Structures are given as structure tokens and as C-alpha cells.
Amino acid sequence: MAADLRSVPAGAIPSDATAPSDATAPSDATARPGDGGGAGLPASALAMPVRSVGLPADDLDRAVTAFMAASPVSRRWDVERDFDWAAADANRLTDGQRSAVRFITFIEDHLPGYFALYGSRFPLDADTDVETFLLNREIYHFTVRWAQEEDSHARALFRYQVESGISAAGPLRRELAEEGRKRFSLPHEHPAALFAYTLVQEKATQIYYQNLKAVVGDPVLAEVLNRLSRDEARHFTFMADMVETYLHRYGDAVVEPIREAIAQFRMPLADTLRGYWRWALRIADTAHYDHTEAYEHLVRVVRRAVDAPSDRVDELDHFVRACRALPADSR
């Protein structure tokens, strides 16, 4: 079947809840995202060019600037100096915790795939018209910094595995390469859905790292997880800013793609990593982790962005509440 268990069912939301194409944009909507002023045009007149981030450059600049301001050089960390690697000891971990470290290393190390996806979705090349390039260039300021931070996560986890005795560098490098070379893709056509997906992903990862940190017995790993979760929190904030900006600009018309991002949500590598789902369930239990907690954060962002929640927003809320109402860890 097309929509299999890897993707979440629409469930509570009727399939005819698709946003009409003539939904009205906010009154300050601009005719061309690259320009600054408002013209009050309907959203249909603001059709998003294919492969464009589709938001005004000024809005993008504001979100990127906020992210950069929250990431001053003085607060950055690096793999080489900020951890007591000599003290790393995997003997202080349970089998489940060691397995969790291996799992999250695969996830973080797949960065080239994630980065390539953003590059192909928001291209910056000679085939891109100036208007689209101008907008995509703004988002690239974030993407490249985000990638640098995520790459540090991959390196920190690699180093932890080696220094703590979980794995030797050579076999680990090869193991990661075998998975890392596999193509990463997402089904989301609408850029708002892509950012909503990433919002959930960043929040889910942040929560998972915090939960795992709370139970691991090795302080070196706890510090690594602490650094990673703080980065993921900043990434989440940026994604939340983006989702809010889409809602301000396009209104109700983007609620449906945002809902789809939840309905189809699955963690990265669900399609590529062999035995992924059993492993994912085990490591979730290791850290007492409930993935639906991240959904709720998305709904909060949506509610914050809309002045008067529509039926679509209420349906999104209802859907998430239905997911949340079930036992998190019902083994």
C-alpha cells in the first residue's frame, strides 16, 4: 500500500480538509516575497515558485538574524576542547544506552543527506531565477550554520564511541559510510511542511537527548548530550519562527501541509537503516521517550501564530491530542 505503517494515518482529520487554493492571505501580504511592502493580495496570487522558500527576504533575514544572535561565538563549543575524552567509559552504560548511542550516531552522521535535501529543495545555481535565488540565499545563511553544528554532533558522537570503547574508529567509519551514502528524501512538497517536519524532528531529538542524559551513567556522555540538546533547542526555535512566518503570510492555507508533516512523520533513516523500527522502539524505551510530545510543541507554535484558530487549526490540535492521549510506552 502507498501509505504504509512508516507514515502516520490521517486518522482524525477528514481527507477533504485540504486547503482551498483561494485562501486569503493576511492583509500585510506582499506581492513578491523578495520585496518588502504589503499589498493585501490573496494567497493564490502569491503562488510559491517551485523550489523557492517562498517567504519575504526581510522575514527570512529576521529569523536568520534571531538564530545567529542566539548562537554567539562565545557560547559555541567544539569537539576537541570541551569534553574530557580520556574519562569516557562505555562500561558505565547499560546495553540499551550503548545501543542508543550507536543509533543516534547514525542519525546525526546522515547530515550530508539532510544538507543535500535542503540544497536541492532551495537551490542556488545558474538555473535558479534571481527572485528565487534571492530568497534561497537567505535561508542558506541558516542552513550552512545548522549543518556545521549538526556535523559537530556527528563528530562528538563518533569520538565518544571511539574514546569510550563502544567501537574502533575504522569499523565505525565504514559502518557509518555504508548508511550515510544512502539517499535521504522527504515527501513534503510545500516548504512549510518541510520546516514543520524539521521542527518536530529537532524538538523530538532535543527531548530524546535530554531524557537519555538523565539516565546515562557516564558524565562525559551526559555532557555531550547536554551540548547537543541545547543546539537542537535553538534549531527548534528557528524552525518555529519559520512556521510562524508561513502562517502569518499564508494563513490557513498552510495548516494542511503542516498537518501532513505530522501525519507522515517518521524519524530520519526509517526507510534506509535495516531493522530501524525495532531499534527505534528499543532506544525510545531506554530513554523513556514519547515522540508525540514534539507534536504538541508544533501545535503551540501554530496557535501562537494565528489570532483566531480556524476549524483546520482545531482539527490539527484534535489530531495531536488523539496521538497524545494514548499510553506513551505501552509494552
Next chain:
Amino acid sequence: MSIDADGIVRQITEIVAAELGVTVDSLVPDTDLRGIEGADSVRLLRVVAKVEQTWDVELEDDEVFGVSSIADLAKVVTAALQVQAA
């Protein structure tokens, strides 16, 4: 070894009800698992994990991701048990 197909359907129904927080009476063999309110992919995979644990079988990923109803799940479990018994 004889396999009680009806018994498998009944037990899977009970597992689905328990894992997804619905009543057994609200489920039939053809119930679309993805249509149960709040049943996202992770929760459905927890159902499959519980089923595997109950019958001590390991289902193929293609089978796991191919099922959409209790009856489908019962079929793949039955097939796995037959292979095991052979």
C-alpha cells in the same frame, strides 16, 4: 502443528485494543489500523512488536509495512508460524 487462525485474530484484536486504547468491541478483522484515532506510525509499530513478542516470531520489514488491518497482521503471523513449524 495446527495453527488456530481465529485465535490469532482474537489475540491480535486484544493487543490492538490494549495498545491503542480502544475497546475490543470497536474492532473487527478488517478495521483499518491507520484509521484508529491517535494511532500514529510509532504506536502501530508497538502493536507489531507486541505481536512478535507474543508469538516469538520476527516478521520481515516488507510484511510489517504492508499490513493495514488486523486480518492482514494475522495472516503474516500465521505464515511466520507455519515457516517456523516446517
